[in-house]
Amino acid sequence: MTILTTLIGTVAFALIAPVVGCLLAGLDRIISARMQGRVGPPLLQPYYDVRKLFEKESVSVNSVERTYVGCALLFAWVAGGVFFTGGNLLMCVFIITLSSLFFIMAAYSTRSPYAEVGAARETLQVMAYEPMVLLLAVGFYLAAGTFDVGDVLALDAPVITTIWLVFLGLLFILTIKLRKSPFDLSMSHHAHQEIVRGMTTEMSGPTLGLVEIMHWCENVLFLGWIGMFFVWGNPLSIILAVAVVLAVYFLEIWIDNNFARVKWQLMLKSAWAVALAAGGVNIAFLAFL
Amino acid sequence: MALLGFLIVFPLVVAAVLLAVRGDGARNVIVCASAIIIGAASVVLVGSNLGTQGVFFEFSSLALDFTCTGVSVVIVGIILAFAVKYRNLLAGALALVQLVGALVLEFVFAHEIEVPLGLYFDSLSLLMTFIIGVIGSGICVYALGYMRDFQAHEPEGAKDRRPLFFALMFVFLSAMFVIVFSNNMEWMFTGWEVTTVCSFLLIGYTRTEEAIANAFRQIIMNLAGGIGFLVALYVCAIQLGTFSFVEFIMLGVADPALVAVAVVALAFAGITKAAQMPFQTWLLGAMVAPTPTSALLHSSTMVKAGVFLLVKLAPVLLMSPVPSMMVMLVGGITFLLCSFMAISQSNAKRVLAYSTIANLGLITACAGVGTPEAVWAAEFLILFHAIAKSLLFLCVGTAEHHIGSRDIESMDLLFDRMPRLARFMMLGIMCMFIAPFGMLVAKWATLVSFVDMDQVALVIILAFGSAATFMFWAKWLGKLAGIAGSPENVEVTVHKTEWAALLLMAVLLVVACVTLPLISTYLVEPYVTSIYGILGQDISTDNLWIASICVAIVVVVLFAGMGGSPKTRKVDVYLAGVSRGADERSFQNALSGTSVATARNWYMDDVFGEKRIAPVGVVFNSAIMVAALVIAAVAPTLL
Numbered sequence: 001m002t003i004l005t006t007l008i009g010t011v012a013f014a015l016i017a018p019v020v021g022c023l024l025a026g027l028d029r030i031i032s033a034r035m036q037g038r039v040g041p042p043l044l045q046p047y048y049d050v051r052k053l054f055e056k057e058s059v060s061v062n063s064v065e066r067t068y069v070g071c072a073l074l075f076a077w078v079a080g081g082v083f084f085t086g087g088n089l090l091m092c093v094f095i096i097t098l099s100s101l102f103f104i105m106a107a108y109s110t111r112s113p114y115a116e117v118g119a120a121r122e123t124l125q126v127m128a129y130e131p132m133v134l135l136l137a138v139g140f141y142l143a144a145g146t147f148d149v150g151d152v153l154a155l156d157a158p159v160i161t162t163i164w165l166v167f168l169g170l171l172f173i174l175t176i177k178l179r180k181s182p183f184d185l186s187m188s189h190h191a192h193q194e195i196v197r198g199m200t201t202e203m204s205g206p207t208l209g210l211v212e213i214m215h216w217c218e219n220v221l222f223l224g225w226i227g228m229f230f231v232w233g234n235p236l237s238i239i240l241a242v243a244v245v246l247a248v249y250f251l252e253i254w255i256d257n258n259f260a261r262v263k264w265q266l267m268l269k270s271a272w273a274v275a276l277a278a279g280g281v282n283i284a285f286l287a288f289l
Numbered sequence: 290m291a292l293l294g295f296l297i298v299f300p301l302v303v304a305a306v307l308l309a310v311r312g313d314g315a316r317n318v319i320v321c322a323s324a325i326i327i328g329a330a331s332v333v334l335v336g337s338n339l340g341t342q343g344v345f346f347e348f349s350s351l352a353l354d355f356t357c358t359g360v361s362v363v364i365v366g367i368i369l370a371f372a373v374k375y376r377n378l379l380a381g382a383l384a385l386v387q388l389v390g391a392l393v394l395e396f397v398f399a400h401e402i403e404v405p406l407g408l409y410f411d412s413l414s415l416l417m418t419f420i421i422g423v424i425g426s427g428i429c430v431y432a433l434g435y436m437r438d439f440q441a442h443e444p445e446g447a448k449d450r451r452p453l454f455f456a457l458m459f460v461f462l463s464a465m466f467v468i469v470f471s472n473n474m475e476w477m478f479t480g481w482e483v484t485t486v487c488s489f490l491l492i493g494y495t496r497t498e499e500a501i502a503n504a505f506r507q508i509i510m511n512l513a514g515g516i517g518f519l520v521a522l523y524v525c526a527i528q529l530g531t532f533s534f535v536e537f538i539m540l541g542v543a544d545p546a547l548v549a550v551a552v553v554a555l556a557f558a559g560i561t562k563a564a565q566m567p568f569q570t571w572l573l574g575a576m577v578a579p580t581p582t583s584a585l586l587h588s589s590t591m592v593k594a595g596v597f598l599l600v601k602l603a604p605v606l607l608m609s610p611v612p613s614m615m616v617m618l619v620g621g622i623t624f625l626l627c628s629f630m631a632i633s634q635s636n637a638k639r640v641l642a643y644s645t646i647a648n649l650g651l652i653t654a655c656a657g658v659g660t661p662e663a664v665w666a667a668e669f670l671i672l673f674h675a676i677a678k679s680l681l682f683l684c685v686g687t688a689e690h691h692i693g694s695r696d697i698e699s700m701d702l703l704f705d706r707m708p709r710l711a712r713f714m715m716l717g718i719m720c721m722f723i724a725p726f727g728m729l730v731a732k733w734a735t736l737v738s739f740v741d742m743d744q745v746a747l748v749i750i751l752a753f754g755s756a757a758t759f760m761f762w763a764k765w766l767g768k769l770a771g772i773a774g775s776p777e778n779v780e781v782t783v784h785k786t787e788w789a790a791l792l793l794m795a796v797l798l799v800v801a802c803v804t805l806p807l808i809s810t811y812l813v814e815p816y817v818t819s820i821y822g823i824l825g826q827d828i829s830t831d832n833l834w835i836a837s838i839c840v841a842i843v844v845v846v847l848f849a850g851m852g853g854s855p856k857t858r859k860v861d862v863y864l865a866g867v868s869r870g871a872d873e874r875s876f877q878n879a880l881s882g883t884s885v886a887t888a889r890n891w892y893m894d895d896v897f898g899e900k901r902i903a904p905v906g907v908v909f910n911s912a913i914m915v916a917a918l919v920i921a922a923v924a925p926t927l928l
Binding site (some may be wrong): 002003006057058059060061062063064066067068071074075078082087088090091094095097098101104105107108109110111112113114115116117119120123124126127128130131132134135138141142147196201202265268272275276279280283284287288 | 702704719723724725729733736737740743745748749751752753755756757759760763764766767768770771772773828829831832834835836838839842843846850857858859860861862863864865874886887888890891896
């Protein structure tokens with residue numbers, strides 16, 4: 001039964017998440033522009049960009065890069081399917097990590113020195129945020145009594161009331177996961193702080209289009225994790241969750257526009273320190289009290 | 290029972306024959322045939338007893354007891370001979386202590402103790418049987434081709450010790466069967482010591498200075514562990530009056546204080562065998578041995594004997610806080626720190642060694658937690674680690690002989706140069722650290738069992754350790770994934786026996802990952818229920834099936850979805866200059882000369898270096914073990 005629900009959820013996520021993600025990306029560009037005193041592009045600009053990418057000639061440095069990117073996208077969909085059908089949070093976490101791994105392999109497979117630098121940094125980014133992500137799942141389990149995301153709908157109070165510290169930790173690493181400055185080490189949309197184009201240096205045309213779509217889907221999933229903290233038995237809580245998600249997204253855009261990229265040492269140390277302090281303390285509190 | 294006897298005796302016979310055979314052809318035939326026979330016998334034993342709750346056989350023999358003592362004497366003799374030859378005082382002294390201890394035990398305390406039910410098997414033994422019988426004999430087959438190349442790489446006129454090598458490999462298999470089938474702890478101890486001495490001789494195989502030094506480091510640490518085992522035997526003989534392992538565990542569950550010293554001593558033996566910090570150096574040193582040895586003894590089976598013992602003790606550990614705390618912390622800290630140190634290594638075998646120690650640490654920690662869920666996870670960790678690690682060791686061994694290096698940096702473009710081997714290696718690596726492969730499913734269960742027992746420290750350790758694990762595997766994987774064009778394919782000269790063994794491991798790995806839910810039902814759950822009476826499983830079967838579907842997708846992509854000629858227009862990579870050669874990444878620089886772009890992986894030695902991290906673990910774990918020993922010896926009633 002779970003398998004069927006997951007399958008249906010994956011298909012639905014694959015259809016809906018790109019649309020939502022695309023709109024969010026458009027919103028991001030308008031808000032960023034306003035913060036910089038510009039008017040900004042139309043809301044659908046990201047869609048036009050990706051459509052144009054798919055119309056370009058297919059050029060690549062090898063035959064496997066797109067296969068890897070395709071796998072990364074596929075597993076991002078599966079992770080989304082698991083999460084939004086109320087499946088196991090840990091399963092979702094593991095599958096989105098698998099997706100990241102395929103993306104890393106895509107970058108390595110090109111053998112571009114620039115892409116390799118990006119891939120090595122992406123690996124480091126995964127290492128930086130992974131402890132907090134696992135502790136997020138554990139914290140959720142201790143607060144909700146289950147790993148199944150769907151069970152939040154049966155709670156009397158949202159999990160934010162017990163694991164707000166974990167929520168703060170998640171907010172910190174969310175900047176890494178959304179690829180926002182100051183933690184956009186592996187690939188950045190701020191041209192002035194990038195070595196060529198990081199991981200996607202050798203990706204072009206349709207392949208790059210797939211990467212964009214994957215990025216949208218991931219964003220939707222990660223914002224879903226944020227929303228999960230604010231949902232409980234009351235149906236109206238969904239509205240609250242959406243409002244919080246939008247506020248958090250705005251915050252991330254603000255951070256993105258106000259901080260310059262940091263070095264990897266600072267990212268690793270700060271992310272691990274936050275995981276230890278926020279995740280560790282919160283979990284210890286829940287386990288022992 | 291005949292089958293148990295066969296599995297123990299047959300490898301010994303083969304070993305004796307192999308010792309006499311000097312020709313390559315005859316040896317190939319004998320090893321292949323006996324490997325198939327042992328493998329088949331193991332499969333039959335496992336297959337016909339699926340779901341067993343444990344079967345005990347009435348079998349005891351005074352003659353066998355004396356034979357065991359005799360074997361112990363021979364072992365000590367071998368060690369003493371080496372200790373004298375290479376002037377190693379400590380090894381000699383420890384061997385003598387053990388000799389005296391074993392003789393006194395047998396003739397003063399133990400001669401009246403009889404264990405009627407000498408042999409047994411349960412589902413955990415069957416799991417180990419599968420690993421020893423199928424993976425172990427697969428590695429022996431692999432060794433045929435590997436050792437031929439190995440001998441060819443030796444300096445001119447080097448002595449051909451291959452008969453001894455293969456004999457030792459088969460003696461080792463027999464000893465492992467003794468460990469997993471013996472209910473009589475004295476026999477188990479004999480098997481334990483035989484594996485130690487096999488490992489000693491195989492590490493010192495080349496007789497170079499480094500090999501001998503590392504062999505002695507191994508024997509000293511494992512003799513210390515053996516003395517721990519001996520202490521436990523004394524306690525059993527004097528306090529409990531029995532050598533029956535199953536009775537020992539039952540007594541321990543009923544009255545943990547009574548067996549506290551014995552449990553701590555046995556756990557100590559297991560910890561040394563499993564190379565947990567502070568004993569990790571012997572396993573790292575053991576990597577000088579020929580690669581099949583590393584695969585068989587030092588990752589898939591012998592070190593598993595250590596965790597096998599600990600997993601067996603899990604029900605007792607669940608009841609006794611001090612030994613449990615010791616085992617958990619030692620395992621957990623080892624997992625964390627060895628995962629960190631693996632990041633700083635570029636030698637493939639050392640990365641594998643650190644990862645082995647780390648995973649054994651995780652299994653150790655599971656055993657320390659001791660709940661049904663933790664044991665479920667530990668069993669899967671044992672199984673998947675054994676298959677994936679032997680696959681990886683064998684891949685590294687073959688790559689080493691064909692690209693001339695075991696450095697990960699030299700494995701650039703392996704995907705082009707050795708396409709099949711690189712895919713096997715990638716499969717093995719992915720299985721080690723990424724969902725939905727078996728190893729990660731087991732880690733998942735581990736995490737849940739830690740949370741359920743409120744082991745916050747272990748949860749945090751697992752979270753950070755897993756992150757480090759991702760780092761060192763992913764960068765290796767990335768190195769393999771690079772594709773540049775069409776360098777020469779160098780894998781055409783790989784021996785058939787090597788391919789056969791590699792293929793066996795790869796197929797086993799995929800099958801085990803995809804059928805994980807079935808293995809759980811027929812092999813792992815029966816053990817858990819037979820010991821605890823209840824089933825503990827943290828991951829719902831539905832989720833297990835989702836994982837196995839994902840595995841199938843990844844495997845298909847890896848082996849079928851790649852390669853072939855590109856349908857798109859192919860271009861050179863961007864190098865900030867006109868490209869001159871795609872393979873070596875050379876380009877025309879600003880002065881019209883040729884520059885070559887190079888990129889190395891990150892090793893972050895100043896953050897995760899051995900010098901910085903190893904002492905922390907050594908100090909911590911030594912202190913923990915000393916404290917546990919003291920408490921168990923002085924105040925067992927506190928437990």
